[in-house]
Amino acid sequence: MAVLSAVSLALAPVSTSYAQAAKRPASAAAPAGLSMASSPEAVGFDSQRLKKLDAYMAKVVADGRVAGMTTLLARHGKIVSYNTYGNKSLATGEPMSKDTIFRIYSMTKPITGVAMMILFEEGKWRLDDPVTKFVPEFKNLKVVKRIDGNGRMELEDMARPPTMREIMSHTAGFGYGLQDEHPVDKLFREKEVLGANGLKDMINRHVDIPLIYQPGTSWRYSSVVDIQGYIVEKITGQTLGQFFEQRIFRPLKMSDTAFYVPPAKASRLAAVYVGNRDTGKIEEAKALFGRDMPTYLTPPRLESGGGGLVSTTMDYARFAQMLANGGELDGVRILSPASVELMGTNVIPKNVLVSSNGTTAARFNEAVGFGLDFMVVNDPRAAGTLEGKGSMSWGGAAGTWFWVDPTNDLIFVGMIQRMGGTGGDDLGSMARTLTYQALVHPEK
DSSP: OOOOOSEEOOOOOOHHHHHHHHTSOGGGSOOSSOEEOSOGGGGTBOHHHHHHHHHHHHHHHHTTSOSEEEEEEEETTEEEEEEEEEBSOTTTOOBOOTTOBEEOGGGGHHHHHHHHHHHHHTTSOOTTSBGGGTOGGGTTOEEEEEEOTTSOEEEEEOSSOOBHHHHTTTOSOOOOOSSOSSHHHHHHHHTTGGGOSSHHHHHHHHTTSOBSSOTTSOOOOOTHHHHHHHHHHHHHSSOHHHHHIIIIITTTTOTTOBSSOOGGGGGGBOOOEEEOTTTSSEEEOOEETTEEOOOSSSOOSSOOTTTOOEEOHHHHHHHHHHHHTTSEETTEESSOHHHHHHHTSOOOOTTOEEOOOSSOOOOOBTTEEEOSSSEEESOHHHHTOOSOTTOEEEEOTTSOEEEEETTTTEEEEEEOOEETOOSSSOHHHHHHHHHHTSBOOTTO
16 A cells, blocks of 8 residues: 555545435345355346456465465345465465454454444543543643754644544544654654553553644544553443453454454464565564564453454454444444444545655545544545445555445455565455456446
8 A cells, every 4th residue: 555645635424325325225225244145146246257356366375475365245245255365374384264363453443443432322422522531641742843853853732632533533643653754653662652561551651752743733643543442441441352342242243353362263363474575475474563473372461452453354244244234233233323424434624634644554635534443435436446435444464454335335354464565466456446347236
């Protein structure tokens, strides 16, 4: 994915997508859960065209860009394509399986967003509440006014505290440390914010780090979803993992999604890889941000709402299908349709100029914005994509990706394990093109 360009984001709601979905004929209404389609044609796909998707992903593996992969495509709750490719481990040669467990990293963020919206529906917080209502430790945060020629930061007071809306949309001003060009991100690494001993310690490590900009004046990928995880704990009195399990994973039957892999499932965890710049081949990743790669085989010190979960393709597909269904799956309601619609509505003001996001991500422009813990597509054709209006998506650091398209009542989940890109075309973009070129009867 390309680094964000310096462009404005439109404040354009996507509610029409959900309205369109609601107007579908009864025969095309989303069923309660996920089941196999009788044929791709039954839900509008051309089988021969769909083979291009499978062939492309198989070639990505055959070319050695990734060790293995799984993909799942569903429409109207009917699974159209569910494939495995390659190996979960090159060292053992064990083939990829449908129950392989993956590190999903930032695909944790939408799950944390749903947890926040559950509490929103209970009246526990409002979008324009100051974050300091829940995190008073942030009352005296400073803001970077400018950086001099020697890289030193000149600081000023906050004009006001960030709002909950802003921490749900990466416009609060926090850093992250995924890159270290900015002095604030260097501080995130030096203080090992994401290596803290629990979420309270993580909050404490934020206190002496200034915001990169005044709240609400820019967009930058940041630590805000970990802050959301702390707020979930603060409001509920439960750990983040306990809340996830009780309110999301157990109701949705996401039995393999958690903050670590227990011993009985350890053999199902895929190895994670990185490209060797000298050889051009992939090798097992040993370190992450200068620290040993976590094994995910024991409970973590910090349950990261921004990137700590492991999951399977089917588990995440159930989560995605719940969103596509307007908050319900198999008769279990997690959120109301209005709350899902709110999450998928761009909240970035048009006058906010996006110049950098602190990592690599999709290029934003007036056609593509950001909602509450999701990227959202406001105008897909202007964005140069074939997906439906209102599509919500995000990806993970090890290459996993997904999207939920409410206009076409379609979900897609792709799972790989390679850090730092795959050395070729972006798989999420290619998956979109190859999926929608095969959807020749969207009216079905």
